[in-house]
Each structure stands twice: as C-alpha cells, then as structure tokens.
Amino acid sequence: MARKPQDNPQLDMTPMIDVVFELIIFFVINIKAVDIFSKLNANRPAPSSSPSQSEEKDTQIKIDIGPGGLVFNGRAMPLKQFDGAMHEISKTSKNATVLVRCTMDSPHKYLVDALDTCNKYRMFNVSIFSM
Amino acid sequence: MARKPQENPQLDMTPMIDVVFELIIFFVVTLKMADEKDDTVRLEDGKYGIQLTPEELPPTHMMIDIARNGRISMGNVTKTPEDVRKIVAERKRKFGEFPVMIRADWRCRHEFVKRVMDACTAAGIWKLSFVAVLERKSGKSKHDK
Numbered sequence: 001m002a003r004k005p006q007d008n009p010q011l012d013m014t015p016m017i018d019v020v021f022e023l024i025i026f027f028v029i030n031i032k033a034v035d036i037f038s039k040l041n042a043n044r045p046a047p048s049s050s051p052s053q054s055e056e057k058d059t060q061i062k063i064d065i066g067p068g069g070l071v072f073n074g075r076a077m078p079l080k081q082f083d084g085a086m087h088e089i090s091k092t093s094k095n096a097t098v099l100v101r102c103t104m105d106s107p108h109k110y111l112v113d114a115l116d117t118c119n120k121y122r123m124f125n126v127s128i129f130s131m
Numbered sequence: 132m133a134r135k136p137q138e139n140p141q142l143d144m145t146p147m148i149d150v151v152f153e154l155i156i157f158f159v160v161t162l163k164m165a166d167e168k169d170d171t172v173r174l175e176d177g178k179y180g181i182q183l184t185p186e187e188l189p190p191t192h193m194m195i196d197i198a199r200n201g202r203i204s205m206g207n208v209t210k211t212p213e214d215v216r217k218i219v220a221e222r223k224r225k226f227g228e229f230p231v232m233i234r235a236d237w238r239c240r241h242e243f244v245k246r247v248m249d250a251c252t253a254a255g256i257w258k259l260s261f262v263a264v265l266e267r268k269s270g271k272s273k274h275d276k
Contacts, residue, residue: 009140009141011141011142012141012144015144015145015147015148016144016147018148019147019148019151022151022155023151023155026155030162032269033268033269033270034268034269035264035265035266035267035268035269035271036182036183036264036265036266036268037174037182037183037262037263037264037265038177038178038179038180038181038182038183038262038263038264038265039177039180039181039183039232039260039261039262039263040177040180040181040260040261040262040263041181041258041259041260042258042259042260042261043257043258043259044248044251044252044257044258044259065241102241102245103241104240104241104242104245105240105241105242106240106241107237107238107239107240107241108175108197108235108236108237108238108239108240108241108243108244109175109237109238111241111244111261112174112175112176112177112237112261112263113175115177115180115261116175116176116177116178116179116180116263117179119177119179119180119181120178120179128248128259130241130245130248
C-alpha cells in the first residue's frame with residue numbers, strides 16, 4: 001500500500017520517549033552510592049637500617065602494634081587514649097619520625113588506625129617495621 | 132515498486148534507537164571492566180587520610196588487594212608475592228616510581244600485608260599507601276560479610 005502524502009506530518013515522538021525512559025531507568029538502577037576512600041602513606045625502611053640506627057635529627061616516636069592493639073610507651077591503650085597521647089606529642093615535636101612496629105599476628109586494622117592518627121596530627125614521616 | 136516522492140517525509144527513528152541501544156551495551160560492558168576488585172575486602176576507617184580520587188590517580192598506579200584470609204589479588208586475579216614482585220619490578224623498570232596502593236582487609240593479619248610490602252621493597256618501591264574509608268556512603272559497614 002502506497003503512503004499518502006500528508007499535508008501536516010507530525011514527528012512521532014513515541015519511540016524517542018520510550019528510549020529516554022529506558023535510559024533513565026538504566027541509570028537509576030545503576031547508580032549506587034560509593035564510599036569515599038582515603039590513602040595513608042607510609043614508608044618501608046631500607047633493609048640496612050634498623051629502627052635504632054636511623055636515629056638522627058628529629059624526635060622519634062615508636063608505636064608498637066600487637067594482636068591486642070596499640071602499645072605506646074610500653075602501655076597498651078585504646079585508640080582514643082592513643083589519639084590523646086599523639087595530640088600531646090604533636091604540640092611539641094612537629095617533624096617527628098614515627099616508627100610503627102607490627103607483630104606478625106596483629107590485625108591490619110590497628111596499623112591503619114595508627115597511620116590515620118599520625119595523619120590527623122600531621123606527622124607524615126611514618127615507617128613501618130615488621131617483627 | 133517505485134517510491135513516490137513525498138512532500139512531507141517522516142523522520143525514521145529506527146537507526147537512532149539502534150544507536151542508543153548500542154551505547155547502552157557499550158557502557159554496561161565498560162562499567163563492569165573498570166570495577167574489578169576483590170569485593171570481600173572490608174576496609175578500616177581512615178578519616179584523616181588524603182582523599183583518593185580515581186581520576187587523579189596516575190594510570191601507572193597499582194592496586195593490590197589483600198583479603199582476610201591472605202589472598203593477594205590484582206584486578207581480582209590471585210597473585211603470589213613473587214608475582215607481585217615481578218609485576219612491580221617490571222612496571223618500575225618501565226615507568227620509574229609509581230604509586231602502590233594496598234587495599235587490605237581490616238581483619239587480615241599483618242603477616243599477609245608484610246608479604247606484599249616485602250614484595251614491593253624487593254622490587255624497589257619503598258613508598259606505599261594503604262587504602263581506608265574516608266566516608267561511608269554506600270551504607271555498607273566494615274562488619275558486613
């Protein structure tokens with residue numbers, strides 16, 4: 001059947017609207033809130049230097065991490081207390097070198113906590129030792 | 132049958148719809164490719180770290196995942212520490228210093244993290260970054276399975 005020439009043809013919008021709705025649905029389904037991540041920088045010491053050898057210019061802060069949590073100045077302490085202690089230290093020594101010593105069986109969580117606290121008090125010179 | 136010349140022809144929408152579907156398929160496929168990581172890894176909070184923006188990371192960066200059980204993976208492909216050392220050394224030879232990010236589960240033993248750190252230092256990378264969560268927006272807790 002031949003098409004009749006139309007006098008006032010209208011553009012058929014229906015398929016376009018269909019497609020646009022399809023797209024909207026697709027993107028709505030695909031959007032998921034994503035966590036915002038942060039990075040915590042740390043150094044590994046050169047194999048030749050042990051914690052005791054690298055003692056030079058600045059103050060050194062030693063943090064031990066065991067299976068039970070953070071040990072600072074020989075005392076095991078919860079994160080909050082550790083945060084307070086680091087806050088006190090950060091007032092006096094700005095460019096302190098932080099040495100974090102982890103035992104093999106310590107959960108990774110405590111290392112991240114320690115690094116995060118160091119970042120909080122703007123101590124960016126952190127080295128990780130494994131024992 | 133010869134076409135009659137139309138005075139007011141209608142626009143054919145079919146090719147446009149075809150192209151739109153093609154685009155949808157393309158985006159679906161590429162979205163999956165970009166998101167390859169170990170989904171079992173739960174990260175600890177790191178509210179004071181430097182915000183990690185994927186767009187700002189240099190293309191040479193490397194992300195190493197460590198699962199709770201110590202499985203090391205890159206792009207969700209399991210690797211041994213020796214594999215990691217080789218890959219890092221090769222990339223360092225090609226591009227020089229590049230950022231290495233470690234996505235380690237908060238529950239995994241330091242021993243497993245040490246394996247990766249040792250592999251990196253053996254390959255000549257001394258600066259490492261640990262990935263943590265600055266802000267939880269997805270509603271997922273670190274205690275989720």
